[in-house]
Amino acid sequence: MSETRTGSGSAPEKIKVARQVVEALRDMGVRYVFGVPSGGWVDYMEAMRVTEGIDFVLTTHEGTAAIMADVCGRLNGAPGVCFGTFGPGATNLSTGVGGALLDRSPLIALTDEMQAAMRGRVTQMGIDHQALFAPITKKTTRLESDKVREILFDAATIALGGRPGSVHVGLPVGMSAEYSSPRTDLPLPQAGVVGNAPVAVAKQMQAALQAARKPVLALGLGAVRAGVGDEISRFAEEHHIPVVVTPMAKGMIAEDHPCYAGVLFHALSDEVGKTHQQSDLVVLIGYDPVEFNVESWAPNVKVVNVDDQPLDLDRTAYPDVIEVTGTITSGVAALCATEMATKDWDVEALKARRQAMFERLKGADEFGPCAVLDVLREVLPEDGIMTCDVGAHTHLIGQKWPTPAPGRQIMTNGWSTMGFGIPAAIAAKLCRPNVDVCTVVGDGGFLMSAGELATAVRLGLPIVTIVITDNDLALIRIKQQKKQNPIYGTPIRAAGTIGGDNIFGVPVLTASERDGFRNALKKAFATSGPMIVEALVSSREYDELVLKKDKPN
Known part of the structure; x- marks a missing residue:
């Protein structure tokens, strides 16, 4: 049977839901869908077989399928996509889906779901997928045959927005073969727009920097997404300010940069601590505590948080926090515009510590x-x-x-x-x-x-x-x-x-x-x-x- 059913008169043409799903994913930039198929997935595989620009990749396990989708989301910009069937397929998938949430990778997880009449009934492989995925995604929802592009584009927008992460969309079994008329006027999904950091808090940050004798900069995952490595490297070198990074922010500043102080949390982190424990101001740039809580490393001093959302921090231990909330690029621009003298750090001592660490x-x-x-x-x-x-x-x-x-x-x-x-x-x-x-x-x-x-x-x-x-x-x-x-x-x-x-x-x-x-x-x-x-x-x-x-x- 044809994938398209012609409408009568002026009615829009109706298209199989499976084809709509595949074309929506392709149009948002998805190149691969990873997973282990089920009977309910067959229509979607057939739609991918005949659609240029998108392919199904059979994996040996659903968990690793989700990991592959996670990495595609990191490298390609569009959400990665994976699939698992009922019950064990979904629970296997969940390991990688949770990974995308906490590693901040845009991902759409698709699973089979029971038809409406069977939800809540006792049946083989039947569990509540909406409940399963709720704690490990930014949103969980299910497909509706007359809102295919709307639901998938919304899922992609949420997956890409703010701190990226995973979204789950359940596919009720049998819906793939239904026909409906797709919306053709929807804009392609993209991350939501965040306003610039307010001028008043930016000035507070600049005043704190001017007053500090030994500030330290800490770069995290948000700084990677914002692409501010070059600006931070120049600013740090100009003012002799050490820079530490979280493990997933590696590559933001060269290891031989004169202000590079090391990676938090990983090997010889006590040697890195010999630098940041001297600081009298900690400036966090796109710092995501999901990698390492600030309390676990930062001295109890004033903290500046340059990010698109407020910092998760024990405010009793760190009562003095300046939240420069807005686009990270605007916060970094205000940071780099700070007029101040070179700081009191001993750059030669920093170099010696760095060299000694790498020697070990x-x-x-x-x-x-x-x-x-x-x-x-x-x-x-x-x-x-x-x-x-x-x-x-x-x-x-x-x-x-x-x-x-x-x-x-x-x-x-x-x-x-x-x-x-x-x-x-x-x-x-x-x-x-x-x-x-x-x-x-x-x-x-x-x-x-x-x-x-x-x-x-x-x-x-x-x-x-x-x-x-x-x-x-x-x-x-x-x-x-x-x-x-x-x-x-x-x-x-x-x-x-x-x-x-x-x-x-x-x-x-x-x-x-x-x-x-x-x-x-x-x-x-x-x-x-x-x-x-x-x-x-x-x-x-x-x-x-x-x-x-x-x-x-």
């Missing part, structure tokens, strides 16, 4: 996790993208990995789910097919999403998966030992490798020293399909580098 991050082992990252940085081109999983190695990457620009290192820190690295690399390669893409995963996280290597094989994607094999959940082991508890439940295996020279059709190269690892990487990046390079290391190098306190008790 070279590691103690000839071939440990630090050496793995050093060799990878030598081999991966500057415009390449490295994603990473969650684990002890993430804390090293956050502090150690030189990141030339935002988006060239991709991690999850607001949500922090293990299993993120491989699906994130697949999505990055789909979005940036002309650059080298790799992922760094621990052997624990590798086991959580290794099945997506089969997806990379099917798609013919030349991504390189670096597995740091230490047979240890190192972060948890270190915490056990700090409590003087026996090591229990953290060894991944007694010894050995991830197993075999081929996993799901992906060749595995194994290395236990620098030169062998470097040669394996070069071979892997020169290959036309996915490759695994396994680095056999000890986890003990992490013990002296990670889980340090950002501020004294």
